Amino acid sequence: MRDPECTPPIERVAAVTERLAVLLAAGVPPSAAWGYLASGGVSRQGRGGPDPARIPEVLAAAAAAAQVGADIAVAIAEAARGAPDGTRQRSANGSRASPAAAAWFPVAAAWSVAIETGAPLAGCLHQLAGSQRALGQAQRDIEAALAGPRSTSRLVLALPVVGLLFGLLLGFDTFGTLVGTAPGLVCLTGAALLMLAAWRWSTGMVNRSTPRSTAPGLAIDLTAIAMSSGVSVDRAVAVVTSALARFRPLEPAEPPTSRSASRHERNRDDAVISGVLALSRAAGVPAADLLRGEADQVRRDARSNAQQAAASLATRLMLPLGVCILPAFMLVGVAPLLLSVLSSTVQGIG
Known part of the structure; x- marks a missing residue:
């Protein structure tokens, strides 16, 4: 009905x-x-x-x-x-x-x-x-x-956040690395700019x-x-x-x-x-x-x-995914994880 x-x-x-x-x-x-x-x-x-x-x-x-x-x-x-x-x-x-x-x-x-x-x-x-x-x-x-493309655009915008949460679940202080270190702040700023560009790009494509x-x-x-x-x-x-x-x-x-x-x-x-x-x-x-x-x-x-x-x-919609979202995912999901690992390794050696 x-x-x-x-x-x-x-x-x-x-x-x-x-x-x-x-x-x-x-x-x-x-x-x-x-x-x-x-x-x-x-x-x-x-x-x-x-x-x-x-x-x-x-x-x-x-x-x-x-x-x-x-x-x-x-x-x-x-x-x-x-x-x-x-x-x-x-x-x-x-x-x-x-x-x-x-x-x-x-x-x-x-x-x-x-x-x-x-x-x-x-x-x-x-x-x-x-x-x-x-x-x-x-x-x-x-x-x-x-409906499908709109859902896809919303889903891919959440990937960098998923990467950040994944690092936290593995036991690494990825959030602290992002907001408490100079390299982390650079990664966070770059990811935010990429996310903004991806949002405007995908929204414009849907509107057109x-x-x-x-x-x-x-x-x-x-x-x-x-x-x-x-x-x-x-x-x-x-x-x-x-x-x-x-x-x-x-x-x-x-x-x-x-x-x-x-x-x-x-x-x-x-x-x-x-x-x-x-x-x-x-x-x-x-x-x-x-x-x-x-x-x-x-x-x-x-x-x-x-x-x-x-x-x-x-x-x-795969264009903003490859050009903006995946690099943002690397900046907030992978880069803080590597920085945390390197920091732990250096402290262990010291």
Whole structure:
């Protein structure tokens, strides 16, 4: 049985999105649908702690906005960004949006596009829920693939400490030699520098192998939603561009590498959209279905690339092991042991 605590936030949001689509398809007005979800305890089932997807807060904000005729998409985004104390949530590096915001921003963008273009809300949300579930499964697969390399990086960082303890178990005062003699202090300083270098090196490798995009193919999905309403190509592109500018999975203060990756992703999506729209005009076929197929392909490619990066990471993590960790192991595990032996020998001869 699937543990609710291990469910990615995007899958929890997908379940809410699907329920909302069902209510709207049954003829329930949006204001009433949001109210039913907010009061129905959807987010509390199976959990006793805080919800990383911030479902209660978002549903309450959306229901309140719907009651007074405010912008529901903006209410969703602001509630997803907000922390319990009212501040904005950010990850540890301050550049990535929180998991809640990354899961809810596509919903806000899709809602905004559907309202602006007059696309059917129920169908759009149903398609979005399917995309979210696919992304959730991809996140599970990627986390599973990265679990081994992450464990390896933590394990190899502990090797020098193991060497130090091994010397103590053999009866040698390796710790005293490290901190009480000049050669020992040199070894300890060198090992500490090597450990720091190995930690930064391995952490950087793991971070670079972790996917940056939280919603691959989102622009293509939004364009499909806009085109399903029958609006012109120019109108659809303008509405999608506006929605992406207002509801983005990444915060504005991105590091240069993330900005470059985001720019590459936008250029790729723009090229795909342009190609599909040109094909649609030339063949006289609806563009929405073609765009949805391309969005699915983008998600499959992103999933495959992330899994390949995770698989190669296990091999590349051997580099800091050989260059930094093993020399650090020698400095704190073997060198103090030899110094202790030499010291004991000299004292015995004296």
